[in-house]
Amino acid sequence: MEGCLASCQGASFIRIPENNKYPHFAGYYPDTKGGYEVDDWNPIPDKFQKNGLLLKITGKWRGVQDDHSQTVFEGKCVPIVNIEKIEIIK
Numbered sequence: 724m725e726g727c728l729a730s731c732q733g734a735s736f737i738r739i740p741e742n743n744k745y746p747h748f749a750g751y752y753p754d755t756k757g758g759y760e761v762d763d764w765n766p767i768p769d770k771f772q773k774n775g776l777l778l779k780i781t782g783k784w785r786g787v788q789d790d791h792s793q794t795v796f797e798g799k800c801v802p803i804v805n806i807e808k809i810e811i812i813k
Contacts, residue, residue, distance in 0.1 A: 724771065724778060728791055731766035735795050736780060748802040749790045750780050752809075759805050767809070777812040780804060 725735040725747070733751040754763035771778060785803040790796070 724767075724776065726795065727767070727772070728795065730764060731772070732764055734767055734772075735791070735801075736778070739777070745787070745802050747796055748804055749796075750782065750804040750806045752806050767806075771809050771811070779810040779812050780806055781808040781810075782806040 725737060727734050728749060729751070731752075732754070733749055736748050736750055738746055738748060751759050752765060752767045754760050754765045756763050782804040785805055787800050788803050789800050790803055
């Protein structure tokens with residue numbers, strides 16, 4: 724996890740193994756109702772936000788979009804994932 728997006732309901736992630744076309748992606752955590760609407764805000768739990776963790780993100784790929792491209796992703800579109808599960812690998 725590189726950093727938070729949308730008050731940490733989402734985050735920017737580095738893909739491992741690295742993918743040359745899409746080395747980063749944005750992942751969004753389900754809201755309080757199990758959907759992905761910012762209105763029912765539910766941040767990614769703090770235990771997954773610690774520096775140096777290797778995380779396994781499981782979810783549904785929504786597509787490649789212009790998501791925070793000018794501030795986080797160096798002017799590039801990135802894959803957007805609806806996170807269903809996060810596991811700490813190490």
